[in-house]
Amino acid sequence: VVKGIGDDCAIVEVERYRQLVMSMDTLVAGRHFPDSALPSQIATRSFCTCLSDLAAMGASPQWFTLALTLPEANREWVSEFSDALFAIAGEFECDLIGGDTTQGPLTITLQVHGFVEKEKALTRDAAQAGDLVLVSGPLGDGKAALEFLLNQDSFPMLDSSQLAYLVERFYRPEPQIEIGRRLLNCANAAIDLSDGLLADVQHIADASKVDVEIDLDEIPLSDACLSVAGGNRQAIHYALSGGDDYHLAFTVSPHRLSMIKDLIKETQSSRETLAKLSVIGRVVATSSGSPSVRCFEKGNLISMSDQKGYQHFAS
Amino acid sequence: VVKGIGDDCAIVEVERYRQLVMSMDTLVAGRHFPDSALPSQIATRSFCTCLSDLAAMGASPQWFTLALTLPEANREWVSEFSDALFAIAGEFECDLIGGDTTQGPLTITLQVHGFVEKEKALTRDAAQAGDLVLVSGPLGDGKAALEFLLNQDSFPMLDSSQLAYLVERFYRPEPQIEIGRRLLNCANAAIDLSDGLLADVQHIADASKVDVEIDLDEIPLSDACLSVAGGNRQAIHYALSGGDDYHLAFTVSPHRLSMIKDLIKETQSSRETLAKLSVIGRVVATSSGSPSVRCFEKGNLISMSDQKGYQHFAS
Numbered sequence: 001v002v003k004g005i006g007d008d009c010a011i012v013e014v015e016r017y018r019q020l021v022m023s024m025d026t027l028v029a030g031r032h033f034p035d036s037a038l039p040s041q042i043a044t045r046s047f048c049t050c051l052s053d054l055a056a057m058g059a060s061p062q063w064f065t066l067a068l069t070l071p072e073a074n075r076e077w078v079s080e081f082s083d084a085l086f087a088i089a090g091e092f093e094c095d096l097i098g099g100d101t102t103q104g105p106l107t108i109t110l111q112v113h114g115f116v117e118k119e120k121a122l123t124r125d126a127a128q129a130g131d132l133v134l135v136s137g138p139l140g141d142g143k144a145a146l147e148f149l150l151n152q153d154s155f156p157m158l159d160s161s162q163l164a165y166l167v168e169r170f171y172r173p174e175p176q177i178e179i180g181r182r183l184l185n186c187a188n189a190a191i192d193l194s195d196g197l198l199a200d201v202q203h204i205a206d207a208s209k210v211d212v213e214i215d216l217d218e219i220p221l222s223d224a225c226l227s228v229a230g231g232n233r234q235a236i237h238y239a240l241s242g243g244d245d246y247h248l249a250f251t252v253s254p255h256r257l258s259m260i261k262d263l264i265k266e267t268q269s270s271r272e273t274l275a276k277l278s279v280i281g282r283v284v285a286t287s288s289g290s291p292s293v294r295c296f297e298k299g300n301l302i303s304m305s306d307q308k309g310y311q312h313f314a315s
Numbered sequence: 316v317v318k319g320i321g322d323d324c325a326i327v328e329v330e331r332y333r334q335l336v337m338s339m340d341t342l343v344a345g346r347h348f349p350d351s352a353l354p355s356q357i358a359t360r361s362f363c364t365c366l367s368d369l370a371a372m373g374a375s376p377q378w379f380t381l382a383l384t385l386p387e388a389n390r391e392w393v394s395e396f397s398d399a400l401f402a403i404a405g406e407f408e409c410d411l412i413g414g415d416t417t418q419g420p421l422t423i424t425l426q427v428h429g430f431v432e433k434e435k436a437l438t439r440d441a442a443q444a445g446d447l448v449l450v451s452g453p454l455g456d457g458k459a460a461l462e463f464l465l466n467q468d469s470f471p472m473l474d475s476s477q478l479a480y481l482v483e484r485f486y487r488p489e490p491q492i493e494i495g496r497r498l499l500n501c502a503n504a505a506i507d508l509s510d511g512l513l514a515d516v517q518h519i520a521d522a523s524k525v526d527v528e529i530d531l532d533e534i535p536l537s538d539a540c541l542s543v544a545g546g547n548r549q550a551i552h553y554a555l556s557g558g559d560d561y562h563l564a565f566t567v568s569p570h571r572l573s574m575i576k577d578l579i580k581e582t583q584s585s586r587e588t589l590a591k592l593s594v595i596g597r598v599v600a601t602s603s604g605s606p607s608v609r610c611f612e613k614g615n616l617i618s619m620s621d622q623k624g625y626q627h628f629a630s
Contacts (some may be wrong), residue, residue: 002334005374006522007438008371008507009338011431014329018598019317022412023324026382028419056323067341067382067424097337106418109382111339116326123322192323207321 010097023053026027029106040084042271051175052246056192058184059114066099069108127189127208131251133281143171143242144228162224186214190250205291214281325412338368344421355399356486366490367561371507373499374429381414382424437505442523446566448596459543460485469544477499477539488561505565520606529596
């Protein structure tokens with residue numbers, strides 16, 4: 001950083017063998033978090049969900065900018081928000097270098113910036129027929145957390161550790177930065193799971209012009225998600241279309257399975273305790289002009305439109 | 316641009332001898348533009364005001380990102396907004412490379428990115444005692460335009476060309492990119508005038524640890540501004556504290572006056588028809604620990620707190 005906050009612009013330098021990777025995300029009160037969310041929760045959720053996009057490219061975080069729109073100048077609110085933001089940004093060694101503060105309905109826009117070695121970034125368009133499809137951790141938690149936060153009295157069966165787990169998954173989802181970095185030399189395509197597995201894997205299929213087959217039985221699910229969903233079927237449904245999970249989905253050549261196995265072993269003791277790689281499917285050559293994602297249960301193809309509970313994926 | 320819209324992040328390359336310059340700005344409906352503003356007007360105002368920060372650093376625009384929060388998916392609105400945005404961005408050869416679209420109260424956040432030769436950027440902290448202070452064009456128009464837009468029936472004395480001029484100054488202020496670039500090898504400090512001359516020049520004074528003296532008689536004013544203000548005194552008041560002018564204020568060593576005179580001659584026939592450089596003051600060594608901005612009228616020091624009409628600058 002040549003110049004951070006305090007002038008008309010921030011100035012930064014990019015080293016010769018690196019490329020700059022950027023992503024911008026907006027969170028609107030009452031839409032991307034409940035109006036009851038604490039300033040510190042809003043800060044960590046905003047930062048972590050935005051950083052997740054850098055993880056999906058295999059990029060190392062460097063700096064971020066913040067546009068904060070607030071209904072009123074509430075010093076206490078701003079102080080809580082800032083403390084939490086600087087704390088979480090510090091964990092990822094990511095510096096605030098600029099932004100804007102305005103008055104209006106509560107809205108947070110962040111832009112995160114990272115570096116990646118030239119031409120090494122993980123993208124959506126590089127999946128190859130024959131690749132395995134993996135995810136970096138349990139899916140469906142984002143949706144389960146939201147269900148819980150919106151109807152807290154409806155889930156008396158959750159124990160306190162499950163409650164804490166879900167609240168944390170919503171307000172401090174772990175950006176899979178370390179996994180992303182390690183995938184740089186072994187994965188083909190990658191994406192972060194913000195819209196739900198089906199929609200996000202479809203992005204890989206479309207960009208790479210391949211079909212993807214998912215084994216529903218292999219999707220990792222947490223106990224908390226299973227509890228909120230009230231069973232396996234609904235939990236799978238959360239995973240497929242709930243969104244907000246911020247794990248990575250990626251594809252690797254089976255030749256690299258040993259690298260991946262080592263990585264799986266390492267992640268089990270990693271700092272990112274939620275990261276636990278699972279193989280959930282494979283990439284196949286597309287049989288038509290329109291790449292598709294197909295799901296299997298115990299080896300049988302599931303028709304998304306016919307299957308009760310999956311119907312809203314038909315459109 | 317290695318990768319633009321369509322993946323988790325945008326990827327760009329920065330050449331070896333260049334630095335990356337960035338600025339982020341938010342515009343909130345009803346606050347930074349009237350609720351009655353057309354989508355095309357909102358687009359050009361958002362883009363031009365944000366780009367003005369790059370001008371103040373002497374940077375050349377490269378790319379921008381857009382976070383657009385909209386109350387509803389209104390195809391016609393989005394189409395008008397996008398057409399105008401791509402048109403104005405095209406004029407400055409600045410490409411959209413990413414962003415986010417969300418639902419919520421109408422808010423636009425832009426981040427603009429530009430290049431500048433290493434260590435050449437214009438900053439606020441490089442003014443030297445002895446420097447002349449210049450501005451790139453008439454001041455007070457931003458405030459005059461706002462007065463007119465909020466009370467259109469109160470100004471029957473304005474002719475149609477003055478109306479058109481003021482509306483354009485508000486919705487399509489000219490980012491002084493070309494002037495900024497030319498100042499790289501001759502100006503010391505620079506800033507863009509978004510908060511009003513007094514506040515912005517105070518930023519230069521604070522950052523450079525110098526005092527600044529302004530000759531109020533030398534501040535350039537447009538006929539339209541004088542008409543809306545109802546006279547010279549109020550027009551000066553608009554210039555000093557109205558804000559939203561998006562001209563540059565900068566300081567140069569008197570040894571470079573001949574370079575500046577050439578530049579003044581050129582700007583009179585330049586594409587940026589509103590750019591007309593004027594010397595309005597000078598930088599002096601600060602006499603105390605707290606750098607200040609002093610104003611003179613016909614050579615007499617004006618006391619901002621005593622002077623009727625300037626009183627609200629006292630605080």
